[in-house]
Amino acid sequence: MSVKEFILKELEKNRDQFLSGEELAQKAQVTRAAVWKAMKELKEEGYKIESKRKTGYRLLLENDLISPQGISSYLKQDLKKLDIFSYKTIDSTNEEGKRLLGSTKGPFLVVSEEQTKGKGRLGRPFYSPSETGIYMTLVYPFLEDVEMALRLTTLTSVAAAKSIEKLTGLPVGIKWVNDLYLRNKKIAGILTEGITSLESGRIETVIIGIGINIRTEDFPEDIKDSADSIHSKDLIRNQLIAEIVNEFYHLIEDSSDYLDYYRAHHILQGKEIYYLYRGEKKYGKVLGVSDKGELILDQDGKTIQISSGEVTVRPLK
Numbered sequence: 001m002s003v004k005e006f007i008l009k010e011l012e013k014n015r016d017q018f019l020s021g022e023e024l025a026q027k028a029q030v031t032r033a034a035v036w037k038a039m040k041e042l043k044e045e046g047y048k049i050e051s052k053r054k055t056g057y058r059l060l061l062e063n064d065l066i067s068p069q070g071i072s073s074y075l076k077q078d079l080k081k082l083d084i085f086s087y088k089t090i091d092s093t094n095e096e097g098k099r100l101l102g103s104t105k106g107p108f109l110v111v112s113e114e115q116t117k118g119k120g121r122l123g124r125p126f127y128s129p130s131e132t133g134i135y136m137t138l139v140y141p142f143l144e145d146v147e148m149a150l151r152l153t154t155l156t157s158v159a160a161a162k163s164i165e166k167l168t169g170l171p172v173g174i175k176w177v178n179d180l181y182l183r184n185k186k187i188a189g190i191l192t193e194g195i196t197s198l199e200s201g202r203i204e205t206v207i208i209g210i211g212i213n214i215r216t217e218d219f220p221e222d223i224k225d226s227a228d229s230i231h232s233k234d235l236i237r238n239q240l241i242a243e244i245v246n247e248f249y250h251l252i253e254d255s256s257d258y259l260d261y262y263r264a265h266h267i268l269q270g271k272e273i274y275y276l277y278r279g280e281k282k283y284g285k286v287l288g289v290s291d292k293g294e295l296i297l298d299q300d301g302k303t304i305q306i307s308s309g310e311v312t313v314r315p316l317k
Contacts, residue, residue, distance in 0.1 A: 004038040009069040011059035020056035070238030083108035091117040093137035094209040110137040126211045134212040142206045153192040154293040158258045163243040168232045173267035185228035188212040
């Protein structure tokens with residue numbers, strides 16, 4: 001860890017509290033001049049650090065740049081060793097997660113301030129402007145069968161929704177299978193991809209991408225009427241990223257009641273919808289979500305279940 005990384009870690013751990021240059025120098029086992037140089041570099045990178053003579057330095061509360069040090073400061077103790085790869089800009093955090101698999105063993109986290117080719121389901125783009133959202137990918141070793149992939153998507157939806165509600169108090173809805181809604185507009189999407197072993201046919205690693213609009217204002221023309229942001233001025237993105245990771249691991253260890261939360265927050269429940277199957281539009285009424293994460297429909301008096309790999313679900317206009 002470099003001096004700058006160490007200093008940032010200490011500032012994040014003690015956000016909005018003054019730390020003396022002497023104290024930081026002793027902890028980092030460097031000179032006061034090295035601390036001053038690190039502070040100067042951090043300020044040049046955009047970190048809002050207040051310097052006060054005879055008092056020290058503090059990271060201001062309104063600072064909201066994403067960093068491994070900032071995320072780690074909010075992770076539970078047993079997750080603080082999670083490898084975190086952070087970028088100012090990247091094509092796609094999911095694609096970078098796949099690239100890193102060649103040299104890094106999971107689990108690990110990829111985050112970026114911006115995506116130039118953010119991905120959603122069915123090849124759709126995910127609008128990812130700089131410093132206004134959360135673009136993260138959790139790469140997680142997974143040795144269960146393919147059927148578990150859909151359940152992981154619903155589980156991640158719950159982890160993200162619960163984390164947003166915890167930190168903002170806002171009522172988040174879940175639209176099957178992987179979108180989060182607020183004020184009747186989409187604020188987040190989840191894309192789960194699997195790396196499958198050719199020998200066993202099992203999913204060995206899952207790539208879980210999460211995109212959340214935090215303060216995005218100007219959306220592209222094709223989504224401006226359907227997309228929105230959280231718009232919580234006090235929300236710290238590093239904290240929300242860490243909270244999602246914390247909640248995800250909690251649900252992996254104990255998933256006994258996550259579907260209860262999912263069902264309670266499912267915004268399509270009881271609604272008449274249509275879905276596309278092999279290019280053909282079919283209609284039905286949403287009865288619920290199965291234990292496998294499938295959508296249960298009443299279709300002309302017959303109960304059917306559909307999965308994410310087969311259909312696109314849209315509410316009736």
